[in-house]
Amino acid sequence: MNAPVRVTLKLATSLDARIALASGESKWITGPEARDAVHHLRADHDVVLTGVGTILADDPLMTARPGGEPAARQPLRAVLDTHLRTPPGCALLTQGPAVLFHGDDVPASAVKALEAAGARCVERRAGPSGVDIVEVLEWFASESSSSVLVEAGGRVAASAIRARVVDRIEWFRAPVLLGGDGLPAMAALGLETLGAAPMFRRTDTSACGADIRETWERA
Numbered sequence: 442m443n444a445p446v447r448v449t450l451k452l453a454t455s456l457d458a459r460i461a462l463a464s465g466e467s468k469w470i471t472g473p474e475a476r477d478a479v480h481h482l483r484a485d486h487d488v489v490l491t492g493v494g495t496i497l498a499d500d501p502l503m504t505a506r507p508g509g510e511p512a513a514r515q516p517l518r519a520v521l522d523t524h525l526r527t528p529p530g531c532a533l534l535t536q537g538p539a540v541l542f543h544g545d546d547v548p549a550s551a552v553k554a555l556e557a558a559g560a561r562c563v564e565r566r567a568g569p570s571g572v573d574i575v576e577v578l579e580w581f582a583s584e585s586s587s588s589v590l591v592e593a594g595g596r597v598a599a600s601a602i603r604a605r606v607v608d609r610i611e612w613f614r615a616p617v618l619l620g621g622d623g624l625p626a627m628a629a630l631g632l633e634t635l636g637a638a639p640m641f642r643r644t645d646t647s648a649c650g651a652d653i654r655e656t657w658e659r660a
């Protein structure tokens with residue numbers, strides 16, 4: 442049996458838990474100290490996992506560059522991408538191989554183009570809300586990866602919380618308010634009772650430049 446995978450969810454938000462304006466503008470809500478702390482988090486995890494929404498919106502590298510320098514050991518970079526919408530020319534694939542998890546209904550030409558660009562395309566079970574995140578974690582475990590940092594938009598964040606796989610939240614909160622028309626850090630959880638709400642306990646709070654960093658562990 443594979444060792445369990447520990448999942449950290451990173452959130453970088455406004456005070457009112459928004460990750461972007463309605464227009465999608467999101468660079469940069471948190472300050473340089475928080476962004477550097479995120480690079481340290483990436484360097485400390487085996488895998489950095491995002492969703493194709495973030496790839497299309499931000500075209501991120503997703504590499505670990507603590508202190509502005511590439512970390513000696515880079516995390517595996519991975520994307521949940523049911524229909525393989527990741528562009529072969531995206532920045533992610535200029536930095537070495539990355540894994541794209543997709544469903545069973547993708548054109549062979551998309552797989553070919555992405556693999557030619559350096560991606561490893563891995564098919565997993567997928568449903569209406571995307572690729573099955575538990576199956577993805579099992580795949581990481583089978584590859585001897587034991588820690589995953591989820592750095593994604595609200596949809597993947599909510600999927601991870603709904604699947605009850607998040608062990609820790611690292612939350613960077615900037616001193617700015619974006620309002621209810623901003624994009625929420627977490628999409629719908631579909632809760633019907635407060636008793637069913639996932640609970641976390643705060644284990645640390647510190648200043649991070651002008652921002653606040655909070656660490657929460659699953660209760």
Ligand SMILES: NC(=O)c1ccc[n+]([C@@H]2O[C@H](COP(=O)([O-])OP(=O)(O)OC[C@H]3O[C@@H](n4cnc5c(N)ncnc54)[C@H](OP(=O)(O)O)[C@@H]3O)[C@@H](O)[C@H]2O)c1
Pocket residue numbers: 451452453454460461465466467491492493494495496498499521522523524526570571572573574592593594595596597598600624
């Ligand atoms: N501040 C932060 O911490 C932060 C971090 C990252 C991104 N962002 C912002 O987030 C915004 C994008 O949000 P988003 O929600 O569209 O991006 P996302 O959560 O990164 O990606 C969502 C997409 O991933 C795919 N997906 C595949 N399997 C999934 C699953 N199990 N659960 C959920 N999604 C799955 C879906 O597209 P398919 O159906 O096509 O597969 C879905 O639309 C951007 O504005 C970006 O700047 C903020």
